[in-house]
Amino acid sequence: MMRTLVTLRSAAITDAPFLATLWADTLRRADRQEQIADLEVIIKNATQSPDEKLVVAEYDGSPAGAVYLRLTTLSALNLEPTVQALSPHVLPEYRRHGVGRTLMEAAVTFAEELGIGQVATAAASSSRDGNRFMARLALGPQAVLRVAPTHAVRARLVAQRPSLHRGGGRQLGQVLAARRSLKRSQAAPDAG
Template identity: 35%
Template sequence: MSRPAISVKRVSADEERSFTELWLSSRVEAGISAEVAARAASEGRVATALRREDVRAYIATTEGRPVGFAVAATSPFSSLTDNPCVTIDQLYVVPEARKHGVARQLMTAVTLYADSRGCDQIGCNVPAQHREANRFFARLGFSSQVVRRVTSVAALRRRLGQDESGHSSLEALLHRRRSLRARDRASAGSRLAG
């Protein structure tokens, strides 16, 4: 039995609804609640991203049914270099279409996009816990270049020992001690004068 033909094209206004439905499925599969994902889509996050000049989105279909998408963006590899790089922000294939060549076809479209932009490198963002995705990219020659770690501002502030104003606990303690000493000196001076 032969595989159904896979068609990949850039997301246009005609495919935006199908793309959004796939994007919602990918968010829910990633553990985001359906309500939160739907709210993000209804607030225009997807439509805004698709209209950005530096973003390119592709949708894959088999037998007229949307089965996957890729979203890539062009930017320098790092803020200290001028070399442009295409970064794959998201690559998603519906579960029943996986291992049928859909992701490879989407990657072919991203590669052609990188060539058209004059990029020598393609990067990707892959969650560390997604073994299959990491294996897929490794088989295509992607190597681990950096480890991107993320935390919330509040958690980092706690770890750094800062209060809400951004001052460290030590700075706050020293400030309080100086204030108490100044008050003590002022009150001792007024007692001696009286």
């Protein structure tokens, strides 16, 4: 019988530095100590809630990946119960060793234990391998999450407003055009 090298366990507070490294591209932009403090709160909350679980995968005794599992609804408008597998990440040196599959098995097992009929997850749009992996597990795209800084969205909204609503831009343009026309008409008789 073949011995599996991948094992799962619940995250402990001492895993926060490992998770900060693993999820560096997912966490809020802050210094590392603030990220670790955030993760300690997340780990504590997951430990205390029956609807959350933070799972760490180890490969041959070394931390190799993790996933945050949460019972929620499909969306704020679609109240279908769903288990979200948030940020199923595997360290690059442990990819293609069954770690990701084992993390997703944990998500399915959690959903089955809770009697939930759906599992949802996300992969970065730039992660070709991650998206292919999820597709092979029958996870299809449901929506596209788009994110931008608030100020950037505001600037684009203002730029796309009809000029009438941009502080009277159209009216100002009409006034200036009328003045130019008036100047031309006043200058024309002098030219003759």
